[in-house]
Amino acid sequence: MRFTLRQLEVFAAVARLESVTRAAEFLALSQSAASTSLTELERQSDCQLFDRVGKRLRLNALGRQLLPQAMALLNQAREIEDLLDGKEGFGSLAVGNYLATLLIGAFMQRHPQSRVRLHVQNTVHIVQQVANHELDLGLIEGCCQHPDVELQPWVEDELVVFCAPQHPLAQRGRASLDELAGEAWILREQGSGTRLTFDQAMRHHRPALNIRLELEHTEAIKRAVESSLGIGCISRLALRDAFRRGSLVPVETPELDLKRQFCFLWHKQKLHTAAMREFLEQCRALTAGVQRSDEIVLPPIA
Incomplete structure (x- = not known):
């Protein structure tokens, strides 16, 4: 075999970060060691994997073809390493919403040795x-x-649209589109799935809204609405505890369709590790027969 796992690891890091320097820092290597590793991989294979664009290295067609296979091999190597160490390896997991954060807790209780990296974006x-x-x-x-x-x-x-308990809409419990148009709004930022669902629901009958704040995190929106800075619209599940405590109040909006779908996603060429498969199976089992996320009953935390 003409290549090493270290060479593939450096290649994958450079592909993601588009820089040998940043890849070396990420892998805790010297820049010369990372550069030598990448050079040797290309020399031994008599091929070029990157286009040099200024100071950046960008994958060429061959590099893009190699990356998924290199990642699959590296994932398998980590699983072997974890197996030999008596551990359960999970790799990395992206979390895009409140629900997934709760599910991770249930998974880690079953597999306390697993390594999970969360990204709330x-x-x-x-x-x-x-x-x-x-x-x-x-x-x-x-x-x-x-x-x-x-x-x-x-x-x-x-x-669900929601407001603070002292807000006038809290007394009625529902609002028309005209009433909503007159309110100050605290919303998620452009590019979030929540904002996309909200904008689509309002697209046919939305006058210019008074968007007072755009925030990147659900908890920040809840705090801003609790402080009477405006009304908001996020997942009913993320508001479940606040509604029970009475710190926030739902406002029904019969004229708006605010339903959406949670979806899992992965790269088409991604190798599904054993832990990935188990996590997906656990999620499917948890929601078997469930129509909406707010019907999910999460296992108690020990």
């Missing part, structure tokens, strides 16, 4: 990271059209 970033092999698995709200990504619908979710 919006849909656009999750899709891009999965497509770039930076993440093994993503959970997003809605759909994506990326040609390298495979999507699997999971369970239906619903957004």
Whole structure:
């Protein structure tokens, strides 16, 4: 065999980071060691895997073809290493919403030795990271059209408009579109699945909304609405505890369709590790017969 796992590891890191320097830092190698490793891989194979664009290294056609296979081999090597060490390896997992965070807890209780890396980001970033092999698995709200990504619908979710208990809409419990148009809004940022669902629901009958704040995190939106800075619209599941406590109040909006779909996604050429398969199976078992995410009963934390 003319290549080593270290060479493939350096190649994969350079492919993701587009820089030998950043790849060396990520792998805790010297820059000369990383550069030598990549040079040797190309020399031994008598091929070029990157186009040099200024200071950046970008995968050429052959490099893009090699990357998924290199990642699959590296994942298998890590599984072998974990098996020999008596551990359960999970790799990395992207988390795009509140629900997945809860599911990770249940998984880690069953597998306390597993290693999980969580990324709470919006849909656009999750899709891009999965497509770039930076993440093994993503959970997003809605759909994506990326040609390298495979999507699997999971369970239906619903957004809900909400406000602080002292807000006038809290007394009535529902609002018309005209009433909503007159409110100050605290919304997710552009590029998030939540914002896309909200914009689509409002597209046919939305006057210009007064969007007071755009925030990247669900918890920040909840805190802002609790502080009476405006009204919001996020997943009903993420608001479940706040509604029970009475710190926030739902506002029904019969004129709006705020339903959406949670979907898992992974790279089409991604090798599914044993832990990935088990996590997906656990999620499917948890939602068997369930129509909406807010019907899911999560196992108690020990």
